[in-house]
Amino acid sequence: MIKFENVSKVFEDGFQALKSINLEVKEGELLVLIGPSGSGKTTTMKMINRLIDPTEGEIHINDTLVQDQDPVELRRDIGYVIQQIGLFPHMTIAENVALVPKLKKEDSKKYMKKVDELLEMVGLSPEVYRERYPNELSGGQQQRVGVIRALAADPSIILMDEPYSALDPISREQLQDDLVELQEKIKKTIVFVTHDMDEALKIADRICIMKDGEIVQLDTPEKILRHPKNEFVKNFIGEDRLSTFYNLPPLEEALNKAITARPNKGLAESIKRMRKHRVDSLVIVDKEQKYLGIVTAWDVHKHYKEENYTLGDIIDNKISVLGINDKFEDAVELINNAELGYLPVIDYDNKLKGVLTKGSIMEVLADEFLDI
Missing domain, CATH: 3.10.580.10 (CBS-domain)
Structure with missing residues (x-):
């Protein structure tokens, strides 16, 4: 689905964010990119929709070279959810969700019907929330709208850049549950960036742990917990999480x-x-x-x-x-x-x-x- 081949990135100040990484994201999986600050996780994700271009290497989506595609058209076909949510305050919730289908000149009756379906999907009654404005919603409700806005044009890929990190713990945990349940229904290819290992273990099909612009370990949550590759991974996961597996009886x-x-x-x-x-x-x-x-x-x-x-x-x-x-x-x-x-x-x-x-x-x- 998404393939990185020997991708490197050096910024103008000389900082090397990525060092010849190879990575494949499978169709329909939720892949989490995680690592300390400066590990390259956000840079990796932003290369998928050309917010950042690589210095070397190639990125393909369905065998098509990303670097050859028009950035604007590419981004309209990739859902994007960010921490700041980015809802337009002067637009109603329905108008915010329908923005990308409208820009793509899709049939208005079809996409407005889709808006109602998506609101229902995340537990926001269309009759109650369709005509409200973002400032009338809680942070958790706004983030739900941000997620379904990314789904409105039915993209095959969704990028999520630490979308829940600014929320309170209760809202965050509820939205993580919602995402897992939603992914079971929609089966999109999701690349999710986080710095929270508990979040990664809860939502991911696979976790890609990064450090200093390199991939240290890429595997399922289960296998990473059971078989951390090295001391860095063990320390990053934390002894409390590992103790469940290390202290099991004979x-x-x-x-x-x-x-x-x-x-x-x-x-x-x-x-x-x-x-x-x-x-x-x-x-x-x-x-x-x-x-x-x-x-x-x-x-x-x-x-x-x-x-x-x-x-x-x-x-x-x-x-x-x-x-x-x-x-x-x-x-x-x-x-x-x-x-x-x-x-x-x-x-x-x-x-x-x-x-x-x-x-x-x-x-x-x-x-x-x-x-x-």
């Missing part, structure tokens, strides 16, 4: 007892065992309790007519397993993709220690979060 504290069976057991007997314990699969172990694999009720059903088959003939040994000393945070990630809803846990001798379930993980996480 896996052994979250294990449940596995319902097991030996590989020589018949299929009819296995069905009886599953019914008795109200499960739809069995963990197969040998006489020394060494893990061999899994057999599900579906596996038994497929081969039930084979009278001479035992569980050993239909074992699935490709199921992911965890080691007893694996990190808890890695287990959380794996369990989300576990088709059976659980993962066997083994020790160094391949002996089964138990199973980790989504429920047991949630119990441990709930206890940890309550202690934070």
Whole structure:
């Protein structure tokens, strides 16, 4: 969608704001640019709509070179939301929202209908707010209008430059919730600049952490919390946020007892065992309790007519397993993709220690979060 290729920026005073960065913003994602003052995050965002041009490198939107496009036309096709909101005080709310569609000479009936729909979308009744002026609205309400004004011409890209930083904490948190909910509906490509890590973690699909004009780490909030790349990232995130992941207990504290069976057991007997314990699969172990694999009720059903088959003939040994000393945070990630809803846990001798379930993980996480 948006692609930076070896982009650098040196200002007239000699300050190098960006140092040959490469960055790709995916279509429909909300990417947050974050970093300390002077890191290059705002410069990066403003290059997308040519408020700033690069010294070197290329920027493409849908394979079209940004530098070749007329800045005015480009900006009319990109929504832009800023901290100061920038509503025109002499215009009504409806006139402010409709400004860009009007400049683009779109059909007035269509875009005024769109204005009402957008006001409804952010919880501002058109009948109440359409004819009001900006000074009659609270700061949070004005910022909502700023957001829908950026949406009025239905742009594929929206740039948001620290839009909530001047608001009180309660309004700010509400608008962050609104943005997450709104993005689920509209699926725009949003580039959002902030200096607030809590805000970034809450709203972002991916976070781009910058320092001294370079990208230090670019990943999902989850992976950045679990695997900060270096000391700078750890310090920037903060120990309080990281402690949730660093202080998690060993896996052994979250294990449940596995319902097991030996590989020589018949299929009819296995069905009886599953019914008795109200499960739809069995963990197969040998006489020394060494893990061999899994057999599900579906596996038994497929081969039930084979009278001479035992569980050993239909074992699935490709199921992911965890080691007893694996990190808890890695287990959380794996369990989300576990088709059976659980993962066997083994020790160094391949002996089964138990199973980790989504429920047991949630119990441990709930206890940890309550202690934070």
